Amino acid sequence: MSIKLSPLAPQKLKNVNCIEGISASITHCGLKKNNKEDLVLIKLDKPGEIIGVFTRSKTPGEPIIWNKSIIKFGKVSAILINSGNANVFNGSAGKLSLLNIVRELSEQLNVPKNEIFVASTGVIGEPLDEKKIIKKIPFLISSLKNDKDSWNKAARAIMTTDTFPKTHSEKFLGEGKFVINGIAKGSGMIAPNMATMLAFIFTNAQFERKIFESKFFEIVDKTFNSITVDGDTSTSDMVLFFSVKSGIQKKMKPGEKKIFFVYLENLMNQLAEYIVKDGEGASKFIKINIKGAKSKIDAKEIGKSIANSPLFKTAMAGSDANWGRIIMAIGKSNAHINPMRLSLKFGKFVILRNGKKLFSRYLSDIDKYLKNNEIEITVNIGLGNYNWTVWTCDYTKQYISINTDYRS
């Protein structure tokens, strides 16, 4: 099976910036076929601070279990990421594999085990041959580099069914006093609550973990938790946020924090958008704005009900103004709805206003609009003041091909 580049892939990614005090190395260890790179080590010169969000799956992978057990200490010295095997549901053997890898890394890097994070993505239930990984540790350590190219290579090595690597970088305040870099992967099984996606975000800004945490969770909710490809939820997802300590630590002044969060949200938004744009088989990027809901929960639920509806997603693939399927998806949610208060727009074209249809005049314009590969849909529930935005993609034959032909 050969997967072509997503038609929604960005023309060009923004250049990443180097961050002092952090380096990375990339290699292949044989978990992916054809000598493809599948192993990434990222090392911090001094222990940094870490915050994380993990999948809510009841059958999480070993890396999730491990990371959750050590994140309470809040310190990080390294992360090892492999693709090609998720190390999920391998019983006690899976746990042992992970512990062996962590022990080796701890000894060779000379850092405590509870500062070593692990991430794995790939097939579920396939024993992880940790020897393949352990054999490469000396090489990884000896080839650690702090350059721009390593970020790009790392983003490529963590891909599974992704068709393009996902990186983004922000540099701001006084000639780039602060830098934030992010790499991510994800293309199928992207759904509410952190589905098959990994995202690693690094900054030279120093933060107090407790104050920062709630803001970070809030941004995760608005970005990575508001995208969906197929409604499936993975066993391996995580978003980790690293504060890297360098020779001269970048402390934030009170006024700078606000600016920092704007850039951070922008970066996380961009990575989330890339994940949707690489949605398996996606031919259209769809933004769904829910306005005027009775509660935040209602707004989210309606947005996700539309975004996860196969009938809505196939209508979008066919550029069909089948707004009835949006009504169906709104109707099946548990949210408060009054059909006579519903308003709906495709782009700037009003379809419904307070339950009344108003689109016959410009049907051909709507048809033309829906042929774009970026579509915006706005639903006003008309019952309150709560808004939410969800991003998704359409459902094409290619999605089925990718997932039918994928061999476990």
Place this chain on the structure above:
Amino acid sequence: MSIKLSPLAPQKLKNVNCIEGISASITHCGLKKNNKEDLVLIKLDKPGEIIGVFTRSKTPGEPIIWNKSIIKFGKVSAILINSGNANVFNGSAGKLSLLNIVRELSEQLNVPKNEIFVASTGVIGEPLDEKKIIKKIPFLISSLKNDKDSWNKAARAIMTTDTFPKTHSEKFLGEGKFVINGIAKGSGMIAPNMATMLAFIFTNAQFERKIFESKFFEIVDKTFNSITVDGDTSTSDMVLFFSVKSGIQKKMKPGEKKIFFVYLENLMNQLAEYIVKDGEGASKFIKINIKGAKSKIDAKEIGKSIANSPLFKTAMAGSDANWGRIIMAIGKSNAHINPMRLSLKFGKFVILRNGKKLFSRYLSDIDKYLKNNEIEITVNIGLGNYNWTVWTCDYTKQYISINTDYRS
């Protein structure tokens, strides 16, 4: 777009039986193209008893609103069913269309309006031109017939994207003292809580509504509410159950009730199975047995989480023993799970027992088994005594074709 007969269509449907005291007529009124039949009138000689279950959609069709308003009286003299237009989200015009149709039927049949039920299926949000229907009422009334062929024709006339008509009949106890006939439609948007499906069940058995109702709801839950094609929920679904009064009413003796319910469940099960087997693009019929859950709610939720997972459904389309996707789907549910207690079988082949993998010996047998067009999957949660079974179909390129190319 031409849709071929589902490869899962039954070779032959069981012959329907006539029921004394009920007749039907079928015609085309122009809601479907190419003079296809799209209108069915079913008339009871004397007012019968009726029980119903309706979609939980918050944006239901006018027929749902109407039927719910009159079912409390429990009497039925006729039902008019149209395909080609769902009469959903047409505002006050939609309500008026329905009321005009009911008034005309009431006058011409000379029965009270609150004994006239209506069902519509087809496009959402398209104004229903009731004149097309009203014009055909005299013809429908004059051509009412009580014969076997009418049942088959009616089942065909209520089809939308269905590829075969769905009927079933049971005749039992002392040379067919009791008869139950059922007709149904449904192929896409079949999901938890009564999604795009109509089912009408008729019997000559007499029942006390209050006693019967709870048993009927229980059977609906085990049959029509336990099937899913794509997780979408329709605005128009209903299951109606009619008790027809004839010259000699068939009263049930206490011991006969039990037998009656066995046959009723069998009939509803068969119709539900036909709906899944006509799932849009389906190439495989999949039975998912959940055993040993901690509660009934858990058992249902796990079953539906697997059955609605696009990744599981595409794996089945590819005959791929990707059991990791089942683990993922179990993990994303809200049910109680302990990975070390999970057992899983494909057919008779054990994949996992108490979290341990046990399948390497007969991998080629499993591959062979998954090429069948009827697959049975059994998951034992190992935490309790609650079981549930869910039926679904696989997810193929054909599903996408049907729904992408369908023009609203």
